[in-house]
Amino acid sequence: MRLLNLIKIAFKAIVLNKMRTLLTMLGIIIGVASVIAMLAIGEGSKESIRSTISNMGSNMITIRPGADDRGPARGSGGDVQTLTLQNYQLIKEQASLLSYVTPVVNGGGQVINGSNNWPSTIYGVNPEYLDIKVVDLQSGSMFTDADVQSASKVAVIGQTVVDNIFPDGQQPVGQMIRFNNIPFKVIGVLEEKGENTFGQDQDDVVIAPYTTVQKRILAIDYLNQVMASAISEDDAADAVIQVTEILREQHKLLDSEDDDFTVRSMEELISTFSSTSEMLTVLLVAVAGISLLIGGIGIMNIMYVSVKERTKEIGLRMAVGGKGSDILMQFLIEAILISITGGLLGVILGLGATVFIEKFLNWPTSVALYSIVISFAVCAVTGIFFGWYPARKASALDPITALRYE
Amino acid sequence: MSKDIIKIEDLKRQFTMGTETVHALKGISFNIKEGEFVTIMGSSGSGKSTMLNILGCLDQPTSGEYEIDGVSVKALSRNELATIRNEKIGFIFQSYNLLARTSAIENVELPLLYNSKVSTEERRERAIKALEMVGLGERLHHTPSQLSGGQQQRVAIARSLVNNPVMILADEATGNLDTRTSYEIMSLFQELNQKGITITFVTHEPDIATFSSRTIVLKDGNIMQDYKNHKIQSAAEQLAKLPKQDD
Numbered sequence: 014m015r016l017l018n019l020i021k022i023a024f025k026a027i028v029l030n031k032m033r034t035l036l037t038m039l040g041i042i043i044g045v046a047s048v049i050a051m052l053a054i055g056e057g058s059k060e061s062i063r064s065t066i067s068n069m070g071s072n073m074i075t076i077r078p079g080a081d082d083r084g085p086a087r088g089s090g091g092d093v094q095t096l097t098l099q100n101y102q103l104i105k106e107q108a109s110l111l112s113y114v115t116p117v118v119n120g121g122g123q124v125i126n127g128s129n130n131w132p133s134t135i136y137g138v139n140p141e142y143l144d145i146k147v148v149d150l151q152s153g154s155m156f157t158d159a160d161v162q163s164a165s166k167v168a169v170i171g172q173t174v175v176d177n178i179f180p181d182g183q184q185p186v187g188q189m190i191r192f193n194n195i196p197f198k199v200i201g202v203l204e205e206k207g208e209n210t211f212g213q214d215q216d217d218v219v220i221a222p223y224t225t226v227q228k229r230i231l232a233i234d235y236l237n238q239v240m241a242s243a244i245s246e247d248d249a250a251d252a253v254i255q256v257t258e259i260l261r262e263q264h265k266l267l268d269s270e271d272d273d274f275t276v277r278s279m280e281e282l283i284s285t286f287s288s289t290s291e292m293l294t295v296l297l298v299a300v301a302g303i304s305l306l307i308g309g310i311g312i313m314n315i316m317y318v319s320v321k322e323r324t325k326e327i328g329l330r331m332a333v334g335g336k337g338s339d340i341l342m343q344f345l346i347e348a349i350l351i352s353i354t355g356g357l358l359g360v361i362l363g364l365g366a367t368v369f370i371e372k373f374l375n376w377p378t379s380v381a382l383y384s385i386v387i388s389f390a391v392c393a394v395t396g397i398f399f400g401w402y403p404a405r406k407a408s409a410l411d412p413i414t415a416l417r418y419e
Numbered sequence: 420m421s422k423d424i425i426k427i428e429d430l431k432r433q434f435t436m437g438t439e440t441v442h443a444l445k446g447i448s449f450n451i452k453e454g455e456f457v458t459i460m461g462s463s464g465s466g467k468s469t470m471l472n473i474l475g476c477l478d479q480p481t482s483g484e485y486e487i488d489g490v491s492v493k494a495l496s497r498n499e500l501a502t503i504r505n506e507k508i509g510f511i512f513q514s515y516n517l518l519a520r521t522s523a524i525e526n527v528e529l530p531l532l533y534n535s536k537v538s539t540e541e542r543r544e545r546a547i548k549a550l551e552m553v554g555l556g557e558r559l560h561h562t563p564s565q566l567s568g569g570q571q572q573r574v575a576i577a578r579s580l581v582n583n584p585v586m587i588l589a590d591e592a593t594g595n596l597d598t599r600t601s602y603e604i605m606s607l608f609q610e611l612n613q614k615g616i617t618i619t620f621v622t623h624e625p626d627i628a629t630f631s632s633r634t635i636v637l638k639d640g641n642i643m644q645d646y647k648n649h650k651i652q653s654a655a656e657q658l659a660k661l662p663k664q665d666d
Contacts, residue, residue: 018532029520214660257636329516333478334496413477417513417635 015248023346026052026319037315038355040308041392046386047301048378053367055294057378062286064135066279071145071246074111074253076104076239076260077275094235095273100260103240109254113141114241116223120231121192123303124170124178135168135192135219137226138240139149153186156222164224168197171216172205192219195229201330219412227336249278305391313399316348320407327407328415341408348397348400349393356392360385423486424585424617425451425474430483432469438455445640446483451586451619454472458610458620458628460582461637466659470637471621475508475588476500505533508581515571515592517563523574524551524559530582549577569600574605586617593627605630606654630654 027034101116108114118137124131136142140155156167158391166264172186180187185199206215227233243252253276260274320327327340364380371378432444443466451457463465472478473485480498485492488507495503504510504612508529517526527546531537537545550556553573563571572592579587591607593601608629609655612618620631628634629652 018535021533025521178513279604325516326518330529330533331501331510331519332475332504332510332516334501334533334582336501336533339533413472416477 020346022343023350026347028049028281037311037351040311041355044305044308045388046363047362049384050366051297051301051381052384053378056381057085058290059287060180060379061377066283069290069396070145070244071279073145073391074241075277103263104259110248110255111241112242112244113144114141115139115238115240117225118226119237124174125191129178133174133217133219135223136228137223145240149204150201151204154405155201161222161224164228166197166211167200169201169220171203173214173217175202193230220292242251253278259271271317283291309395309399312348312352316400316403320403324415324418327410328412331412344404344407345400349396352392352396356389397398421451421453426486428484430480433481436643442640447642453617454615455633456618456631457633458631459635460628465637466640467621467637471590476503479637507585509584509587511575511579511589511592513594515575517571520562522560522562522637527581545581549581553577569597570602589620591622601653602658609654
């Protein structure tokens with residue numbers, strides 16, 4: 014018996030029962046479509062987090078005072094004063110895996126230009142900040158190390174601040190503004206970066222020498238954080254270890270003591286933020302997978318009914334020379350055809366749903382090829398797995414009993 | 420002297436029903452020669468159905484010898500039996516057993532689908548030829564629901580002919596038909612028999628036996644009578660004698 018003949022026979026049986034076949038397929042269609050759509054949503058949000066973070070500088074390493082704040086409630090890292098300028102200097106001198114290092118002090122306040130004012134955040138940093146954050150100026154220039162030494166009252170501002178305190182389209186470079194009543198001369202404007210995934214406006218900033226911000230604005234002598242960038246993305250993890258060792262030694266921590274600071278690379282940050290969305294994806298895919306499984310059981314159910322219903326036909330086929338293996342193959346092919354056709358329709362529906370979600374719900378999506386391949390493969394396997402038992406049952410029928418079956 | 424198609428020697432078949440053993444056939448011997456038209460008669464419980472199942476290679480004897488066209492069936496596997504059924508036997512059933520919603524020609528093609536030696540074109544050709552032989556050359560694409568009972572049985576007869584079997588095995592083939600139609604079918608069988616096709620017809624209707632060349636009567640698992648019919652009735656003549664139908 015040629016395979017082609019069997020496929021013809023199976024195809025005919027499917028076509029003769031269009032409605033029933035379609036309803037059987039529905040489970041598979043919905044299962045595959047939801048797996049693809051769910052993975053596309055998960056993959057999309059993961060990618061958008063990744064791109065936001067690498068936009069922020071993928072080599073970036075942040076050092077904050079206070080222990081790792083994951084876990085039960087602890088004091089906010091900002092209140093801890095264990096990170097000092099000496100720490101920064103030592104890291105700068107000793108950490109060979111870092112290319113740029115800057116101290117960071119920051120505080121909120123009101124930016125004022127004449128009668129216009131705007132609540133923003135001031136960051137006190139050194140000139141290397143731009144290299145760490147991978148950001149350029151659209152006009153003017155960055156302050157220099159000399160400005161840092163002399164604690165000059167100069168500032169570089171972001172586009173959001175420009176828009177709000179220079180509403181008339183004035184050229185901001187060269188203008189005097191005030192931050193919490195301290196006058197600053199605007200010497201540059203940052204290029205626009207827009208919002209990051211966490212909804213933070215990266216253009217709503219005022220950047221000034223950290224010495225100026227420490228003395229004039231915040232009146233503190235400690236640092237809020239130290240930012241650095243590893244010489245390459247691959248060295249980021251090693252750089253984290255190096256910085257940790259330097260700081261532990263300087264803070265004279267015993268082996269039994271926990272770090273009183275936190276060093277994080279962007280990679281860690283990515284995984285922290287991705288893990289939530291990943292967990293959600295796993296959950297969604299599990300639900301979708303269950304519906305695929307139910308689809309498979311649906312196929313088994315229908316094939317089982319079909320075998321019962323066509324007992325007499327099976328008897329006849331056997332009487333005219335159909336072997337057990339022919340009957341087995343016929344029903345198996347039928348199940349596989351149903352599940353593969355369902356799988357194809359499911360892929361189409363899933364892609365359609367993804368486009369819909371992207372266009373109308375504005376969720377970032379990204380269809381991964383592997384999601385299509387996997388769900389399609391699962392379909393074929395489902396067909397074989399759930400088609401096997403009924404097909405086996407059909408092939409094991411006794412032709413005499415089957416022929417007399419009413 | 421024509422050759423023996425069927426050789427049966429001391430054939431026995433027993434069934435175990437719970438603790439009891441039922442002897443359905445108790446040692447039967449007969450031969451069927453090529454070109455014979457044999458009716459196997461008997462009331463229910465006579466072993467008729469068991470005989471039919473064994474003749475049709477759907478079942479195997481407990482003991483004794485059964486040879487069809489020179490092949491001993493006793494030692495064959497399930498798959499080998501299927502091949503024998505496919506190549507040597509044409510089945511006709513009381514309830515036609517056609518595939519629903521499937522055209523006459525596709526129904527007739529069915530046995531050839533299970534024979535990989537037959538190509539698609541040859542299959543179609545042979546199916547058309549078989550349907551023409553039973554007088555349905557004009558109804559190739561009708562489905563069973565568009566055909567009368569007699570026509571459906573003709574499709575079934577065409578299906579039994581399509582694989583050029585050594586023997587046609589009919590099981591109460593006229594049981595579901597009215598007298599007129601069953602005479603029509605019988606005259607078709609006689610026609611086919613005259614062309615040299617061996618026919619074994621299992622029935623419990625005595626008038627069917629009058630159309631055959633030989634009758635074997637079974638009772639309680641034994642052969643009660645086995646006689647040649649010297650005055651074969653012509654089904655076509657009987658049909659002509661029937662009162663005309665009012666149209």
